[in-house]
Amino acid sequence: MSTETVREPARDRQPSNAVAVLAVTGGLLAAVVAAALTALFAADSYAQYGLPDPGPITSYGLPVVRVIAESGAVVTIGSLLLAAFGIPAKRSGALAADGYAAVRTAGWAAAVWCVGAALLVPFIAADATGRAVSEVLSTEVLFGLVDALEEAKSWGLTALIAFLVAVTCRVVLSWGWTTAAFGLSLAGMLPVVATGHSASGGAHDIATNSLLFHLFGAVLWVGGLIALLAHAARGGAHVGLVARRFSRIALVCWLAMAVSGVVNSLVRVPLDQLLTTSYGLLVVVKVVCLVVLGVVGYYQRSASVRRIENGTGGLLRLGAVEVLIMFVTIGVAVALGRTPPPAELGPIPGTAELLIGYPLPEAPSTLRLFFDWRFDLVYGTAALVLAGLYLWGVLRLRQRGDRWPVGRTVAWLCGCATILVATSSGIGKYAPAVFSVHMGQHMLLSMLAPVFLVMAGPTSLALRVFKPAGKGEPPGAREWLLAFVHSPITRLLTQPIVALVLFVGSFYALYFTGLFDVALSEHWAHLAMNAHFLLVGYVFYWPVIGIDPAPRPLPHLGKLGLVFASMPFHAFFGIALMMSQTVIAETFYRGLDLPWMTDLLADQRLGGGLAWASGEVPLVVVMLALLIQWSRADDRMARRIDRKADADGEADLAAYNAMLKRMAEQDRTGG
Structure with a gap:
């Protein structure tokens, strides 16, 4: 600005x-x-x-x-x-x-x-x-x-x-x-x-x-x-x-x-x-x-x-x-x-075209899921714009002579690519009509894309790029961003218990309460679901492995505990889907009248298996990232202690040894 x-x-x-x-x-x-x-x-x-x-x-x-x-x-x-x-x-x-x-x-x-x-x-x-x-x-x-x-x-x-x-x-x-x-x-x-x-x-x-x-x-x-x-x-x-x-x-x-x-x-x-x-x-x-x-x-x-x-x-x-x-x-x-x-x-138009906007004459296959694209104007455009803005910010820093870690840029681009593939490839095309594909899209948007995005530190990049507003001038992008990060709503959402409930509770609330049945027939509800998946994932992973300082910082043990607390809920959700004898949103899926979709219960169980199996992979990645960050934090602490010792001639160590010597002398005297 x-x-x-x-x-x-x-x-x-x-x-x-x-x-x-x-x-x-x-x-x-x-x-x-x-x-x-x-x-x-x-x-x-x-x-x-x-x-x-x-x-x-x-x-x-x-x-x-x-x-x-x-x-x-x-x-x-x-x-x-x-x-x-x-x-x-x-x-x-x-x-x-x-x-x-x-x-x-x-x-x-x-x-x-x-x-x-x-x-x-x-x-x-x-x-x-x-x-x-x-x-x-x-x-x-x-x-x-x-x-x-x-x-x-x-x-x-x-x-x-x-x-x-x-x-x-x-x-x-x-x-x-x-x-x-x-x-x-x-x-x-x-x-x-x-x-x-x-x-x-x-x-x-x-x-x-x-x-x-x-x-x-x-x-x-x-x-x-x-x-x-x-x-x-x-x-x-x-x-x-x-x-x-x-x-x-x-x-x-x-x-x-x-x-x-x-x-x-x-x-x-x-x-x-x-x-x-x-x-x-x-x-x-x-x-x-x-x-x-x-x-x-x-x-x-x-x-x-x-x-x-x-x-x-x-x-x-x-x-x-x-x-x-x-x-x-x-x-x-x-x-x-x-x-x-x-x-x-x-x-x-045919029934499927009336309900989801386009026909699906053929069953999904691996090739169709990855190469049969239908560009999503909302999330596909958002992914491309977000990638472009991040690269623009990195370029602005380099023009000023500042450095920005390449790994963070790669993480952001991977996150944007995940959103693009999840919503605009064949995965996004078949997701409204096939439950198992929808569940795969859900996992990508809520458990993989946010992991990459929070590891890119977008807020830190933006705060370094945008200059503060001049004295007496209207607030600019930097002030708006700071106000949002420190707002009560952000502090509430990043509170560990709230973030955990939103992250794992939304699985059960969406699929086991009939809400998913109602939402399937409305296009705006699909947009809202995808936004919800991305946001709750970002809110959960931000205080855990995010590069940007969270409004409510957690100690490393707290972060580890939060990740472990979420894992059983994902496993139970996937197992519940696999063992269920009732088809979720059966009326809608049968109303599509797709000739190649004959066993809805088997497809739902496949979706439950995807939720169970794929849900563990991002969590393993998170665990590795968390352990690496913990190790690096310890290294930084050790280097700070060494620099302080070099600066003051190891005064803290000398004071500690003197204290031990006095305690030993007191014990001997008392003896």
Whole structure:
């Protein structure tokens, strides 16, 4: 992060309510665009789905209400982003005046988000059944429809999360709780990703994963810019530095939106139908808007930062055009969501393709597990990005003349490679459909990849690469990382008993409580399971063999005891699976109707054998690493003692010998 001192304008001359006017204008513009494009391109969507036309209030009101909800979400997330990562808190950890103002804005926007999301529930119910909204407003009818409609339930959950964010923003006063509210607001976007066009039909795994990048890129970009303009209009501090930081975020968001948007569109519409279908034409319009946004936004932000550094201000005036184009793009996106994609109106995919996103015509083999790849956009991308960032950090150290152990770099790359293979090779492809392959993936993500990652010391590397923020400047990456490492949640998770319970208890809680049966049919649940496997493994191995100092350091005997305590639980889990007479998630696996999967119980027992056998191998590696670290710690202690003895002429040894001599003389005298 840059820590250059920039000259700030005394106060932006634009009135602070100008941003509110701009946001409302942009929201209205997005609503008009969404309604107009829906009328132009999606007027016959009900006939295409075989539904009666519910009338203009439902068909045109739904996109307008969705724009209201999404606009509230955008402003909420952007304002919390600014308060958490753009404005310095007080030394006590309390929010400064600018941060508190941003949080208050987020609170009001979250209320709008909540109301819009709640209103969407009856609109979606009416739209899905081809009725007028007034016909579904009775409690009995509405609850019955919502229970059967995943999209309506997702917006109901979103409304609940938005309500919690609004309440939190009314009472939060510290930087730590502001970051928690920011995380909660991001979580509020997830239910929407799990429904809609991207979550149904063939290739929904790729479509949903790409939509994650697309949606988060959009809300961070649009919301961040609005929050930045509001901060400048209030005459806030460090506008130039915050603008430069946002410019970097905006570039990453634009790249994420561009790439993920292309991937998502290719899943929904073939290239030869881009210009011959309503959905394809809307995709083209959206792509044009994104290109214009990228070009206009770059020049707008560059000019704004130069004017701020020259002390002339004008950020609001220069950023207004970018914001309005962004809201037009939101309107296009909402209309796109109202238009049936060609792939959804084509032939019905097979059962396996509907459930997991792609067909599996052949049984898994050793060659297919390692060479039949299907790239995971979330974890595959994360593995490549993490590897690239680590190598960039090592390169930065070498450019400064500092050294970094090669072994740590190799360990990190091995950990990233393990994540990539576990999620994007044939292992990741067959894991949703074959229990034994899933169990192999589980072992790789929870017991092997974290071992490599913690031995690489990523936190230590980051703290050496990132420079401290300058005096009076907003905290940067180094300060955020330190705050996270020393946060109460990190200290709780790395507490030995908590780490042990999470690590070994999650095996039993996931597979022996019915939770796994429920999660299998949802793509977002697969993403959550993989994240859980990685995180609990990292939390367990960090205080045991991690290079980075843990929030709760353990003595070597304590580390050894923690490892030994976990081993029987893994063995018992594998044996329990091997001896079980009941098939876990039998309904889902039989519903896949895979002709080569005939004996589910035998496959489950194979998975139990893998859990039992493969679970011991990483633990042996951990034991070896722990013993080596223990030996090296003893060597370092011995060298320190030798250096001290050389420096003081072995004064400690001489004092000890003198003490023994006095004790001997006292014994003789007493005798």
